[in-house]
Amino acid sequence: MIDLIVRVLDRLFRLREPHKGFLSRSVPVKLNFSYCFGGMAFVCFMTSVVTGLMLSVYYVPSATDAYKSVLEINNAVWGGWLIRSLHKWSATILIIFIVFHTVRVFVYKAYRPPRELNWIAGSLTLVLVLASGFTGYLLPWDQKAYWATVVGTSMGGTVPGIGPFVVMLLRGGAEVQGATLIRFYSLHVLWIPVFMFMVLWAHFHMVKRQGISGGL
Amino acid sequence: MLRTQRNKGHEGRRDFLSALVKASLAVLGLGGLAGLPYFYPFSTGKEGALEFVRVFDEYSLPRRGVKKVDFTFRDQSFRVYLSNANGKIIALSPTCTHLGCQVRWNPFKNEFDCPCHGSAFDITGKVIGGPAPRPLTRLPYKIVNGDFYIGVRT
Ligand code: HEM
Numbered sequence: 586m587i588d589l590i591v592r593v594l595d596r597l598f599r600l601r602e603p604h605k606g607f608l609s610r611s612v613p614v615k616l617n618f619s620y621c622f623g624g625m626a627f628v629c630f631m632t633s634v635v636t637g638l639m640l641s642v643y644y645v646p647s648a649t650d651a652y653k654s655v656l657e658i659n660n661a662v663w664g665g666w667l668i669r670s671l672h673k674w675s676a677t678i679l680i681i682f683i684v685f686h687t688v689r690v691f692v693y694k695a696y697r698p699p700r701e702l703n704w705i706a707g708s709l710t711l712v713l714v715l716a717s718g719f720t721g722y723l724l725p726w727d728q729k730a731y732w733a734t735v736v737g738t739s740m741g742g743t744v745p746g747i748g749p750f751v752v753m754l755l756r757g758g759a760e761v762q763g764a765t766l767i768r769f770y771s772l773h774v775l776w777i778p779v780f781m782f783m784v785l786w787a788h789f790h791m792v793k794r795q796g797i798s799g800g801l
Numbered sequence: 802m803l804r805t806q807r808n809k810g811h812e813g814r815r816d817f818l819s820a821l822v823k824a825s826l827a828v829l830g831l832g833g834l835a836g837l838p839y840f841y842p843f844s845t846g847k848e849g850a851l852e853f854v855r856v857f858d859e860y861s862l863p864r865r866g867v868k869k870v871d872f873t874f875r876d877q878s879f880r881v882y883l884s885n886a887n888g889k890i891i892a893l894s895p896t897c898t899h900l901g902c903q904v905r906w907n908p909f910k911n912e913f914d915c916p917c918h919g920s921a922f923d924i925t926g927k928v929i930g931g932p933a934p935r936p937l938t939r940l941p942y943k944i945v946n947g948d949f950y951i952g953v954r955t
């Protein structure tokens with residue numbers, strides 16, 4: 586059955602042929618499970634994308650309705666509590682896997698030329714994911730979210746010289762308010778995912794081109 | 802140097818892996834189908850149905866002024882302010898309409914004060930100062946056979 590679907594799809598789009606080189610490429614002899622952390626991070630990322638898109642069907646990004654809409658997702662929407670938990674936990678575990686992946690790359694010295702640029706691309710994904718976690722945390726618009734964002738954004742104020750300017754920019758005003766929620770929502774569901782997909786594409790493309798490094 | 806391994810002698814492993822990938826795709830597809838009801842706008846009916854909780858008999862209601870009532874219902878604790886401005890009982894939620902801090906009745910100034918950003922509400926819950934955008938929420942109540950019930954959503 587699946588074979589049939591795969592064959593029909595391949596007949597239509599001929600995806601297998603151009604990817605032959607990729608699908609049956611050479612890999613180092615001494616692979617182990619620590620090489621899976623990057624892939625596991627990607628699975629977590631895709632889970633948060635799919636569940637995030639699902640949450641956005643019901644979530645209302647407004648200071649008056651955000652909290653209510655999250656309660657509704659939790660209580661009234663069929664399976665909503667599950668989707669919300671999946672979103673939260675995939676995002677959390679994503680960070681853990683990225684850290685494991687980074688440690689693996691570091692221990693195996695896989696950051697060495699010609700892969701310097703890929704180390705940088707990887708670091709960018711970590712920054713983007715942390716930014717996603719920070720902006721996403723405000724969205725339920727409850728007390729914890731609000732005060733966490735008050736504290737988090739106020740850290741921007743410690744930058745010498747331009748501190749107050751940074752805080753205004755982060756909050757979209759002097760205080761955390763409705764404008765902050767919209768701003769974080771936009772970052773969380775549009776800007777960060779767009780950049781994330783671009784950086785990940787580059788990351789995977791470089792892996793494909795350069796192959797997996799030869800181990801210790 | 803990239804040492805490589807061609808799949809000689811590894812056909813079994815290769816078949817196993819491709820079967821695994823296909824099985825995962827099948828599971829994902831079925832999972833996607835199972836998730837379809839998520840998008841359908843029906844309600845599980847779990848969300849806060851209004852329920853009336855008996856708190857005391859009607860003689861305990863305030864003759865004038867404000868009385869604080871704490872009670873628990875299904876392991877949740879609730880606080881409600883009952884106020885009697887001119888003969889009419891109003892049940893007010895203590896949750897500030899600004900950002901949800903808990904207001905307190907201040908008997909010296911005859912107002913509800915919010916500790917967070919200084920919103921103030923009069924005895925009927927009307928905003929008389931601070932950033933609160935709306936009056937305090939009025940809760941439904943009823944008096945049946947001399948017992949006083951407050952409507953809460955759990
Ligand atoms: C395309 C990708 C994504 C979309 C469309 C999306 C969308 C959303 C939406 C609509 C919410 C509000 C609903 C809620 O609070 O439960 C939310 C919450 C959240 N998101 Fe995302 N998200 C995405 C990716 C991510 C990623 C990669 C992270 C990574 C760290 C993340 C972390 C969070 C967190 C921590 C919350 C708060 C969850 C909660 O309080 O339960 N999101 N997201």
Ligand code: FES
Pocket residue numbers: 897898899900901902915916917918919920931932933
């Ligand atoms: S929460 Fe009451 S004044 Fe801000």
